[in-house]
Amino acid sequence: MATIKDVAREAGVSVATVSRALSGAQGVSEEARERVVAASRRVGYRPNAVARSLRMEATKTLGLVIPNVMNPFFTAVARAVEDAAQEAGYSLVLGNTDEDPEKEARYLDVLLEKRVDGILMSPARAESAHLEEVARSGVPVVFLDRYVEAVDAPVVRADGRRAVGELVGCLAELGHERLAVISGPTETVSGRERLEAFLEGAKARGLPVADRYVKVGDFRRESGELAMRELLALEDPPTAVFAANNLMALGALRALDAVGARLPEDVSFASFDDVSWFELMKPPVTAIAQPIAKLGAAAARILTEVVEDGTRPESVVLEAELVLRGSCGPVGRSA
Amino acid sequence: MATIKDVAREAGVSVATVSRALSGAQGVSEEARERVVAASRRVGYRPNAVARSLRMEATKTLGLVIPNVMNPFFTAVARAVEDAAQEAGYSLVLGNTDEDPEKEARYLDVLLEKRVDGILMSPARAESAHLEEVARSGVPVVFLDRYVEAVDAPVVRADGRRAVGELVGCLAELGHERLAVISGPTETVSGRERLEAFLEGAKARGLPVADRYVKVGDFRRESGELAMRELLALEDPPTAVFAANNLMALGALRALDAVGARLPEDVSFASFDDVSWFELMKPPVTAIAQPIAKLGAAAARILTEVVEDGTRPESVVLEAELVLRGSCGPVGRSA
DNA sequence: CCAGGTCTTGTAAACGATTACAGAAATCTC
DNA sequence: GAGATTTCTGTAATCGTTTACAAGACCTGG
DSSP: OHHHHHHHHHHHHHHHHHHHHHHHHHSSOOOHHHHHHHHHHTTOOOOOOOOOOHHHHEEEEEEEEEEEETSHHHHHHHHHHHHHHHHOOOOOEEOOOOOOOHHHHHHHHHHTTTTOOOEEEEOOOOOHHHHHHHHTTTEEEEEEESSOOTSSSOOOEEOOOHHHHHHHHOOOOTOOOOOOEEEOOSSHHHHHHHHHHHHHHHHHHOOOGGGGHHHHHHHHSHHHHHHHHHHSSSSSSSSEEEEESSHHHHHHHHHHHHTTOTTTTTTTEEEEEEEEEGGGGOOEEEEEEOHHHHHHHHHHHHHHHHHHHHOOOOOOOEEOEEEEOOOOOOOOOOO | OOOHHHHHHHTTTTHHHHHHHTTSSSSSSSSHHHHHHHHHHHHTTOHHHHHHHHHHTOSSSEEEEOOOTSSSSHHHHHHHHHHHEEEEEEEEEEEEOEEEHHHHHHHHHHHHHHSSSSSEEEOSSOOOHHHHHHHHOOOEEESSSSSTTTOOOOEEEOOOHHHHHHHHHHHHHTTTSSEEEOOOOOOOOHHHHHHHHHHHHHTTTTTTOOGEEEOOOSSSSHHHHHHHHHHHHSSSSSSSEESHHHHHHHHHHHHHHHTOOOOOTTOOOEEEEEGHHHHGSSSEEEEEEEOOOHHHHHHHHHHHHHHHHHOOOOOOEEEEEEEOOTTTTOSOOOO
């Protein structure tokens, strides 16, 4: 592969002139510039970004560390972040942690060694000694959706409290008294927030949720399926179930399907996170939608700002929105 | 950030010894090794992969260039590829082309400048002068799903011909005579293959597909929705429709839903690509499933093989499988 | 006791860019 | 036409590694 030296030789100038000519710096005669451009084309020159990065101490690369791209929420995040990164001239390195703190730590180490200019992440746990150390090393970090309290970095997320409260309100108005929730891990911020909002909302409406109606999953499909099976097996099964994310909702819907439960006659159902196919279901599934594209774009924008200007921007909190659909209906036609 | 020099000073040895000690090379006394490890810990040393890459002429990074991660097929591909890459010690840089050859070209240029060790891609078009040039530059390339004929690189893909033929056979047996297809762009290999397999399969069964029943979309949702609307607006609408990928299927299902068409009584429907929620639909949607995880893993494995051993492995073709579900039924209860 | 090993270590040259600095050439000013 | 200024160019240092090569230390066997 041709180097800057080859171009210099071919054009009959020094490497400094080549560098200046190609980077568009001033102080290069028009004639030299043309010769360099022609020579560079002739030898098929492609600047070596590795060498440039070493010299410039910047890689024009960002790291995105998320639990799993297969989760539609993070798929959309990845897409939005990649778009914004690309727009700002950055490449994106992707890592899936599978909610495993050790895998997360390994990814972070790799990203630091690769000297990425910044890291965008959704940590597996609310506490992470390793991440604190990473932050201390000085790489700009922006949290997406979830965050680690002890790390002083901007957070970009959607607040679901209001929307969850609204959902509980609707269910209460529809006459539901046996509310159940399939929660995410309480170690995660979003898991805890959604659970608390649900429980508090219910209590505020005089509908305290019994412990047996609270199932804690791990944000993955299987746990949602299992939780729903357990709920349905209760003597007095709930009349309305709220799943705290889309994967567990998928599992829960499978479990409902398996026993032939009719929505909303037998059970009302709602999910946190909206996905494209919810509205195609019979009945369409009520969901709380996060402004994912905006979140991803904001996160990437903030990160590039920190990287380039060294500023310390504010966190961003957007509102999640309740999207009421047919899967929530009046209680008890079959009870 | 601490460099190898700092470690050397701290440990009282030369940088060569530090390098050797940390890389586990032989020819370092146990005593020196311990001193280096201790010193490196003390100063919080993280090797600079950029410098290493420059020296070693290898970045331990692969590029993945796909149309769009939001397409569930490519989401799964990205996940599988990332897993395999990570397993083999590589990082993954992601790029979405949106089927735009220019965007694709820009990504390839960036990847080449960043000196990725290999590129895994699903090209937007079957022809690409730029990609030919890229291949000539010597970077290992592996094609995933789609490929460019003129580039001599291994291809990893699923063959859908047999499964599409099987689908047509089933529809024929169910008595369908007005078969329609919502095809992908005929410039793409997979788009053309699925269309051809459908048309030929139909013809072979004495059910030639009229031109008005052939809609060519662009693999995106909107085009599927539009195509289905047009099909439904015909005087003699088809009794069975096959969508050539999942996004267009989603659009088509929306269009069907919008006019209140009942499946399979009014229309039988099938899609190429299976997605998690197809089986939750009422009725569940018939689909042709590709072994995506295997494809992604194979592609990554092949690419790392080329990168590391310089071999030229064979292409891999796996079989797609027809998954019959309730959305295909006997013709004409309503006709 | 010394020639010839083996082990361990350090020096210095890459890798391919950017850029400070200095010098050369061209242009301007009076 | 001399000096000042501007414009252009080249030399060489630098970024942080890895590793070829040389050399010193220590053994071994005759």
